[in-house]
Amino acid sequence: MLDRVRFRRALPVLLPSVALGVMLIAIFSIQPSAMSYFGFTLLFKMAPPLILAALAQMLIILQGEIDLSNGAFVGLVTCIAAIFLKDDVALAFVILLAVMAAYVALGWLIHFRQLPSIIVSLGASFIWLGTAILFLPAPGGEIPDWLRTATAWKPPLLPLPIWIALIIAIVAHLVLMRSSFGVMLRAAGGNPRAVQKAGWSIAWLRVVVYGAAAVLLVLAGLMLAGLITSGDPNVAPSYTLLGIGAVILGGGAFIGGQVSPVGTVIGALTLSLAGSFLSFLQVPATWQIGAQGVILFLVLAGRVLVDDRRRA
Amino acid sequence: MMLRRIPPWTYGFWAAALMLGVIGLQSGLGSIGPTLTVALAFGAISVLVGTGQMFVIASGPGNLDLSVPSVLTLAAYVSMTVMDRTGGVISAGIAAALAVGAVAGCLNYAAIRFLRLPPIIATLAWSFIFQSFAFNLGGQATLKPPQALSDFTNWRLGWVQVMPLTIMTLSVVAALALAFTVWGRNLLATGQNERAAHFAGVRVGPVRLVAYVICGMTAAMAGVVLSGFTGGAALNMGNTYLMESIAIVALGGTSVAGGQANAIGIWGAALFFNLMGTMLNIFQADAGLRFVLMGILIVLIVAIVPRPEAR
């Protein structure tokens, strides 16, 4: 029985890894030259911002809530970066801090008034999108050179996106799954009443969670701005749903307290690779989105087949 | 407090009336009629989509149909194609659209039930697939509706616009269904407490399935009406309806936690949304400002609405 339990615990990482592996093998068999430093860089180029956004979403889902404003917030960050970062770094950071504060304030409001996070974050997504459009009505602006070079950096041994994924996965795992503070964040998601009875402030833990999510989203936005070398209010609406997808793919559940950082990172890699994979398979452009849906189903169906105990 | 006397689900109507007043003050009383006409028509289409979404949301916490925009678009394409092929037989087109919606609802629910996926994920994955079908069916082109359909959606008997009136009737039917049918009561029971409903003898699965099927069908119907009203089916025609359908349902007095639904309140919220757009247009407000105001209003209304019970 214990082996089965341990196996189930490994599942969040196992299933998306298998999907990722299958896709990579398929790509390499069609295009062996993709199996190179350059190939990997290209395949996973857009993955890092999605990974960061997915981790932010994971923190919110960990608390049993959901954030539908995630992608809009990333878009807003790219706009702030594209307008202010080049000329006045200090001002840019003040503005970023202000929007992060607003994000945390909404998180606190959700907790304090016991509001449905779906609706509040839906409203928030309009606020971020609108603010972004006020800053930058059409895609454009300018990104400082340092940011562009940083996102195009070619580090030794592994391509940049892989390094980033590795480091993020390790750090997130250590903080959330291994540190004594991560235990409290998971505890607050799993049984908030018990945590309160043990003398902790749930409100404070929530503020920390929303604060950490805001930091991750800002990092995602800056990285994305560097990659697309501009700002765009509408660049990342898909991050919201892809982020949720990555969390679930990585073994997370909406009941609170049940997420896996490593699984989420691999889930995000899988979803961002799915796009490249389909063009490698020469799936016609018109069917690519649909094929992404099918991939999502296939991977998630795998989870159900193996793990028949997790019932909603 | 004054606010406690006014039922929260009517806030939309009051806000809509306020908007209409402001518009009248700004551009003259004569503009109220035409403004209201347009708001009613577009509002009606939002209400149609919202009503289906309402049934799904009421069926329990976490239930949400994100495939609404793609079902709407796909159904619009299918029905326009059918009408075109049959030489303008509207009923055939509508039947085809409804079939698309019903199938979409079944598929959504099947993924939730058998793959045990959270509804958000299941409906999202299907929406990708539906989107691809729409893309293949129509591509970037706009499929034109037959003249008769356009005429119907714009038809007026004197002062009365027939299309919004028809949808109002549907809202009344939906409200009655919630209050006075076994299915409606079972849906609300399931939404409040799924396990209690099960032990009270409710077959939770079929009850939810029907909610998803209705949601698919109303979205599909909205696709047909919207094509007729705006002159054709286009690939991005459904996009605004995803967030809007959720927002107007919530503002219209339906509990996002499930188990409580208000079919009439959706009208207030939908009119309010449309009129606010018009008003901001008149004041030549920036698109960005419009979004910000809309967002703040959603958050504020949810935050100040007195809720029946903290769950």
Add this chain to the structure above:
Amino acid sequence: MAGAAPAFLSGDGLTKSYGAVKALSATDFRWARGEVIGLIGHNGAGKSTLINVLTGTVERSGGTLTLDGMPLSRWNAVAAQKAGLRCVFQELSLCPNLTAAENTRVLHRSLQGWGWHARATAAIRSALDTVFPGHGIPLDIAVAELPIGQRQMIEIARAFSETDMPVRGVILDEPTSSLGPEATRQLLDHVERAAQAGIACVLITHRLNEVLAVADRVVVMKDGAVASDFVNEGLTRSALLASMGTVEPAKRVQGALTSRGAELVRHDGKDAEDAVISLHAGEILGFAGLDGHGQRERLRTIFDTSVAKGAAIAFVAGDRVVEGVFPLWSIRENLIHRSLKQLSKAGFLSGGQGDALARIWFDKLGVRAPGIHVPLVSLSGGNQQKVLFARALASDAAVIILDDPMRGVDVGTKQEVYALIRAEAERGRAFIWYSTEIEELENCDRVLVFREGRAVTLLEGTEIEHNTIIDASFGTGKGAIHA
């Protein structure tokens, strides 16, 4: 010894009111160092409220608290913890997604920084080894994956675990409800050991034998106040029962049921040792045994298979909030929901008939409420439970399943409902009744005792009696019989 030892924690004139309801009225409580107090009383007598006030999880409405002779002004969960007070709550307060070691961390703030995990594991392991030697519980998997008995052992051990925070007093609220006989004995032994080491304990339980075995003093609560306070010398079960105000229910004539009605339910066990259940019209079948030994699962499978067959069956949930109440609805809507089919034609409801049905059963059960249109959740627990009973009784169900429905219901209500159940059985309905209160089972015609997931012992007629049921629950009574 109670009088001689210095005071640890005491309360004078403690009160707690929720709105107009007084959950605790002017209660004095004295707890000496190293003293073991048995706290008993019926559900709703105010035991949990007293505990919550003592541990600071609920703020008292009045009265004074004294710790080591010093009056306390601010008293909350954190302060109580610093003072060395621990509590094992009735509903498990572990985080299901965390391991035993991680759950220990939630309680001990000092378990942080480098090596916290090793220290947490060591703390919970040594506590488990001390309280439950030979427990064999894995400490590195989420507690949700463990059986309920092991979860309860972890929770108890966690309360006795030590880091830099001292343990001076442990309150155990129904700690043995899911423990096997061996673990129960180990726990009671440990309570005695701990008391000798100066750790005071409060033991709240329905099992009077446990109280008599370890307590120095027994405090009986009734109606939100301390009714009596005994020194445990020469104390007997019957004395305690009498002081609890247990109205012995009028014994029904056992064995009067000679001719059975038609068989309504036949349900096979999962294997040869698990008894087949056969329920006839007019019969009341009891499910007994320690909590969590498969009774609830069996009730549910019987319900689900009967529903699937289209049989007329109804279910009265004991866990009202989770399985019974529709929280947004009025009494009327809650009450008639099981009967919608009878109240409708072609799927459409008739409002008037619904009102009439709701009124009949509202009156019949004597629900204390202003009317049938008030929200159900505004009623007291006992009255909510009556409405859930009414929901089942008003329906067309021939078989009614009762899942320990009397939890948190006052004595008066209980007697009313018992009488109603018997009356309904005489009219030909059949009941399957799971109860955690042994006395309640004496209302049954036959009782099946569950052990380790199976229905193993059948008791009939005069065999249905407290000690026989206890013996059978622990597997020390008579052997297996098929029902």
